[in-house]
Amino acid sequence: MTAERVLDQTAASPDWMVAGRGFGEQHFSPLKQINDQNVNSLGVAWYLPIDSAMGMSSEPIEVDGTLYVTAALDIVYAVNASTGKQIWRFDPKAERGVSTQNSYAVRVNRGVAVWEGKVYVATGDCRLFAVDAASGRQLWASQVCDPKWTGSTGAPHVARGKVFIGYNGSDDESRGSIVAFDAQTGKEAYRFWTVPGDPALGPEPAALEMARKTWQGPEYWKVGGGDVWDAITYDPQTNLIVFGNAGAHAGEGTRQHQTPAGDKLYAGSIVAINADTGQYVWHYQTSGKYHQTENFHIIIADLVINGQKRHVAMTAPKNGFFYVLDATNGKLINGGPMVNTTWAHSLDLTTGRPVEVTPPAGRKENFQWTVHNWWPMSYSPDAGLVYVPITDSQDPHHASTPDFNTHPSGRSFFGRLIAWDPVKNEARWSVQEPIAVNGSPVSTAGNLVFQGEGTGEFSAYTADSGKKLWSVKTGSAIDSVPITYSAGGEQYVVVPIGWGSASRIFGPASMMVTMETKYGPSGLIAFKLGGTAALPNPHIVVPEVPKPPVQTFSKEDIAQGRILAESHLCEGCHSPHLDGSGAWTDQASGADGDIPDLRYMPESVHQQWYAIVMAGSHEKQGMLGFGVKDLEYPPVTKLTTKEADQIHAYIIDEEWKAYNAQHSTAKPEASAK
Structure with missing residues (x-):
């Protein structure tokens, strides 16, 4: 060569x-x-x-x-x-x-x-x-x-x-x-x-x-x-x-x-x-x-x-x-x-x-x-x-x-x-x-x-x-x-x-x-x-959106969460307000390297929110801890607990939208208090 x-x-x-x-x-x-x-x-x-x-x-x-x-x-x-x-x-x-x-x-x-x-x-x-x-x-x-x-x-x-x-x-x-x-x-x-x-x-x-x-x-x-x-x-x-x-x-x-x-x-x-x-x-x-x-x-x-x-x-x-x-x-x-x-x-x-x-x-x-x-x-x-x-x-x-x-x-x-x-x-x-x-x-x-x-x-x-x-x-x-x-x-x-x-x-x-x-x-x-081999014929299954937690935050918190999701780079990878990848995938599910669609977040991950988002428990998979220190490239200030909650409120709101779109009847607990 x-x-x-x-x-x-x-x-x-x-x-x-x-x-x-x-x-x-x-x-x-x-x-x-x-x-x-x-x-x-x-x-x-x-x-x-x-x-x-x-x-x-x-x-x-x-x-x-x-x-x-x-x-x-x-x-x-x-x-x-x-x-x-x-x-x-x-x-x-x-x-x-x-x-x-x-x-x-x-x-x-x-x-x-x-x-x-x-x-x-x-x-x-x-x-x-x-x-x-x-x-x-x-x-x-x-x-x-x-x-x-x-x-x-x-x-x-x-x-x-x-x-x-x-x-x-x-x-x-x-x-x-x-x-x-x-x-x-x-x-x-x-x-x-x-x-x-x-x-x-x-x-x-x-x-x-x-x-x-x-x-x-x-x-x-x-x-x-x-x-x-x-x-x-x-x-x-x-x-x-x-x-x-x-x-x-x-x-x-x-x-x-x-x-x-x-x-x-x-x-x-x-x-x-x-x-x-x-x-x-x-x-x-x-x-x-x-x-x-x-x-x-x-x-x-x-x-x-x-x-x-x-x-x-x-x-x-x-x-x-x-x-x-x-x-x-x-x-x-x-x-x-x-x-x-x-x-x-x-x-x-x-x-x-x-x-x-x-x-x-x-x-x-x-x-x-x-x-x-x-x-x-x-x-x-x-x-x-x-x-x-x-x-x-x-x-x-x-x-x-x-x-x-x-x-x-x-x-x-x-x-x-x-x-x-x-x-x-x-x-x-x-x-x-x-x-x-x-x-x-x-x-x-x-x-x-x-x-x-x-x-x-x-x-x-x-x-x-x-x-x-x-x-x-x-x-x-x-x-x-x-x-x-x-x-x-x-x-x-x-x-x-x-x-x-x-x-x-x-x-x-x-x-x-x-x-x-x-x-x-x-x-x-x-x-x-003259090729005669077969193409893959996968059985495509559209994943179910898990039922999200009850939304306990205000509309103002949700709106602020969307702003924070953009300023703290959530939108740059997960695109939660867009029609994303349509699945919750991670290393445990056998999809190493994928970035999960936050609208499909399971209950267990909601429970780990602070550990993942603030403390960086998934850092080896590329999810940095945004509550640990300021980031340099690009410059992003570290999250406070309240700010992390507001982003979580925004994600829950987006998950409810996806859940209700997949189910004919909207759930009353989906609306913000």
């Missing part, structure tokens, strides 16, 4: 050796044994159940007949690519009780990197592991960041003898960076900080001193942000690492030193650094003056624009715009909105800046729902199209008269797979999907695009026209990245299934799953022409 093999991705190359199949991360395969003429003959080749209580959001890697895939708790599986038999399993035993960010990061993992006989995985307690690809034996582990800040959820990337990884945490004011480690030894080679640090610690590299001029406000360096939690792409033609990062989220944090809206480099940007040295080369900021955004998957490709061949970097951030940048210098070539956006209506190709909408009085920033999230896109050089999984809004007034006081989850959303023409800057075709959040696409030389949905449906479309040719119901939500490869002379398409990604922790379930696919199993499904 070498750079030469990755670069030699010809039509005969059978493998999927790095994320996106090649360094440019196009998520396109030249294989065409499966094509638009015979895709109806696809059947299940094999199915492997995976023990992952938080589903799967991984992109498998396939090298020489072995698949490597990750699940929740950062566990790595090696699987025979032809038979689906497990070869080995590696558990890094990531800690969950260091911080709230670390606790949720451990629940999500988006994949591995493979390089010269080693498999690399990053963990939610912010370490990078190297294990032997043949045996799964640990070789070394290196610290990426302090787990008190956050953890890593993304897949490492490899190039030039180095492993590149970042971490998440902008929402909780962690200072972002991308770190390069020696692939053989695990020694840190360099670190590129994306936002300036404390000026009292002395001068920083020239690129950060340049960025410092764009920050304002008292103690601006404590805001943090700019975390490189997902998008990392290596461009061998320029020898650049091109990565995207999160915004600074000014005005949304809990500290008093939030900075005014503005550039705040290099937060909310695409940044390119020299792969060998980590030196800054260029940046392009997708955030505007009044809107901070996050940046995701970046595709490197060659396009002919206005009769000229251009080497480009293509990306679609959270903000709803599609960007085509010159990969050599970061200059904007082309771009525009994929949907009706609220924060800006166009890009000025002369200045490279968005033409923004001024925010309403009293607000520093504009509102924009998340159009595209971390799920990778796919680019077919045959069709000349980029396939982007997005979330669209069904409200025709949303773009022109947005309600800035309403959370976007209260609106009506749906999913869409868009085939975007990056040269003409327009959609060629699109497919509307019933659920807002869906998996990634993969395209092939067989004129096909495969994609999985939150409904559990896995489908194939024609790459040129978007005609649906084939689909199968898997029974589980699909939040992962499918791949295709050839083994033993047969082409396989593999997709991980199971409701995954961090979105399930803090987002409304109705935007991601159906009642059936919410409870579906986790696993890997492989398809091939």
Whole structure:
């Protein structure tokens, strides 16, 4: 597994050796044994159940007949690519009780990197592991960041003898960076900080001193942000690492030193650094003056624009715009909105800046729902199209008269797979999907695009026209990245299934799953022409909401409890006021790693409320004790007993709502006194 093999991705190359199949991360395969003429003959080749209580959001890697895939708790599986038999399993035993960010990061993992006989995985307690690809034996582990800040959820990337990884945490004011480690030894080679640090610690590299001029406000360096939690792409033609990062989220944090809206480099940007040295080369900021955004998957490709061949970097951030940048210098070539956006209506190709909408009085920033999230896109050089999984809004007034006081989850959303023409800057075709959040696409030389949905449906479309040719119901939500490869002379398409990604922790379930696919199993499904294996057919049982305790607290206590549940991060993991995971699951029930839906809390747990919430009796499972001490990242003051009671009152109230919704007759004791 070498750079030469990755670069030699010809039509005969059978493998999927790095994320996106090649360094440019196009998520396109030249294989065409499966094509638009015979895709109806696809059947299940094999199915492997995976023990992952938080589903799967991984992109498998396939090298020489072995698949490597990750699940929740950062566990790595090696699987025979032809038979689906497990070869080995590696558990890094990531800690969950260091911080709230670390606790949720451990629940999500988006994949591995493979390089010269080693498999690399990053963990939610912010370490990078190297294990032997043949045996799964640990070789070394290196610290990426302090787990008190956050953890890593993304897949490492490899190039030039180095492993590149970042971490998440902008929402909780962690200072972002991308770190390069020696692939053989695990020694840190360099670190590129994306936002300036404390000026009292002395001068920083020239690129950060340049960025410092764009920050304002008292103690601006404590805001943090700019975390490189997902998008990392290596461009061998320029020898650049091109990565995207999160915004600074000014005005949304809990500290008093939030900075005014503005550039705040290099937060909310695409940044390119020299792969060998980590030196800054260029940046392009997708955030505007009044809107901070996050940046995701970046595709490197060659396009002919206005009769000229251009080497480009293509990306679609959270903000709803599609960007085509010159990969050599970061200059904007082309771009525009994929949907009706609220924060800006166009890009000025002369200045490279968005033409923004001024925010309403009293607000520093504009509102924009998340159009595209971390799920990778796919680019077919045959069709000349980029396939982007997005979330669209069904409200025709949303773009022109947005309600800035309403959370976007209260609106009506749906999913869409868009085939975007990056040269003409327009959609060629699109497919509307019933659920807002869906998996990634993969395209092939067989004129096909495969994609999985939150409904559990896995489908194939024609790459040129978007005609649906084939689909199968898997029974589980699909939040992962499918791949295709050839083994033993047969082409396989593999997709991980199971409701995954961090979105399930803090987002409304109705935007991601159906009642059936919410409870579906986790696993890997492989398809091939003429496959005859059986799909899983689980017996789905919707759990009963236990009868809650009598509500003895006042309506005022309940209302205050909801405020405290948000300020003390209950909402960030359990989402009690939303339609959550729909079950009470914990280690004792055999669902290690899951986060329970508080509306399904059994009587025994109500009785342990103080021990769990205040004293931290479940700290090893990632539930910190909020009555023990103040938290630092994000800064949260410890709970008083009265405050813990008020949160409990709010949870009981939400549990009664769920109980009454499941039973036809409301109970009189449900109402607050």
